Amino acid sequence: MAERLIELRDISKSYGQVYALGGVNLSVDRGEVVGLIGDNGAGKSTLIKILSGVVKPTSGEILVRGKAVTGWSAARSREAGIETVFQDRALAVQQTIVRNIFMGRELTGFLGWIKVNKEIEEASRLMREIGFTSKVFTPQSIVGQLSGGERQGVAIARAIYKQAELIVLDEPTTALSLTETAKVFHFVRQVRASGRSILFIGHNIHHVFDIADRFVVLDRGKVALTTDRSQVKTAEELINFMEEVAHPGGLAGLHDAGDAEQRAR
């Protein structure tokens, strides 16, 4: 069995009386792509924010390579090799591509002065690596001038710098065109081929099914199903399961871009 990279044990999160997560277990092994599926308000975003250290869990344990960690924070999460591409991409739109890629870990030398040329070089290399290049923008372009797909490229470039061991992609294909989605998929396969892991969160079950090795279905703050390719042959099976177990009311609610998740944030 592959090495266990990260494990969340019995994670709960409540906002006052409202439970966002009630005892969730989730683990990611080295070199696997885990698909996290769930309806709006299922707690996906909360779980991701706990994993990336932005939100503190009410209770539960986080283990990195088998060791329990204390004082989990965004900085600690990045140090542990977890990089997150957030749903809103977490970009500073008035800054350059370079500044966004090196946000929070500027390449500095003597007394904290930034190595400007090195940052530009590294940024161009990263953008080339993931195929998000264009004649229209340079590493010093302002992110606000870029299209949605290009911004996603910047967010992904930031995540793959420093060879992160686990890359968390929160709804990476939402609002992207077909070619841009294809680029993201290509990127996911590239990362898996290089022996690193991905946690892929998505609304679109077809997208998740195409890309993931293992599936975790989250429903109302609890893990409703954990399964993998050997058990589920088609995306329809997965959808049927979710329809049956998690959403007795039918599929309608699944594609409804409701605002429950918005409210949870």
Next chain:
Amino acid sequence: MSKTMEPDLHEPSAGIPRPSSQKEWKHPSDHWMRGFILDNRASLGTLGVFIVMMAVFMIANPTVFTTWYLYRSVLTTLPVALFVVVPLVFVVTCGEIDLSFPATMGFASWVFALVVQAGYDPFLGIVAALITGMLLGFLVGSLVVYGGLSSLIATLGMNFLLRGLIQIINEGKSMALTGLSDSWAYTIFSSQLLGIPVQIFWAIAFVVLSAMLYNRHRFGAQVRVVGDNPDSAQQMGIDVKRVRVKVFVFVGIGAAIAGTFSVMINFTWWPTAGDGYLLPVLASVFVGGTPTWGGIGTVVGGAIGAVTVSFIQTGVVAAGLSGFYVQFFNGLIIILSLLGHKWNQARYR
């Protein structure tokens, strides 16, 4: 004519003249000067405003505006403003505001005056003033950041509170520091070099260092990111609160230097020291092209803004208009600059 305008769909690889002409054709954005102008459009706009204003003054009264005396008087007082305008650019970029700097100027220079009056070396006074400024900046910053207060109101409150404290203890009395002119500190920081007030060299050095800090240092980069999108900054592991406190400490340091310089110019400390700087300094920051919404700004622009604002008063009077016109022109320049910057800057948020 129309034939050449049509895209060549049938023979993409043919058309010998086309690729060669494409090679020679250079995109205008490749030119270094265009890049320079685009990167510095706000500060260049401010410089434009300043040049136009000075040209108008020169035409209005050529004799006064070609005498050195006028410039020397501006160069004596301008540095004091520069030492607070520059840190304020950082604060505004960070998405905050600090209105407590006049009181910090008064407080830190009071400590300086006390140390000098007690007979100690003025250098020791400067160190004491700097420490005072840092502590006050930390206090104000912590109040805003950890207390979760609105910086606009909290710093206004702190300005009144600290100024009140100075007034209560001193009962309105000033302090004359006559021995100051014989000291080494005075020679280094406040004398004249080739007829030019030496303060301006220190102020220019401060502006240059701060501009580098803003553009090429981790601190400046984090200040901009925090002002641009604090949530993202936090998600990327930046200690947002610490960055915010740091900008207030930076204002405290700037205000301490400014206060000390103003005392050294006048050889006197007044309990009101720094009070007159509140509005001109704020105006300078925004005339300089730093927008109110945070994330971007320009240190050099702010410095040029300070020069512009300090020339308005001198200029209006020297141009032969009565003192009653000063406020009107102050306002006019501010409004025109803001309109200019709005047109000049693309806004992404």
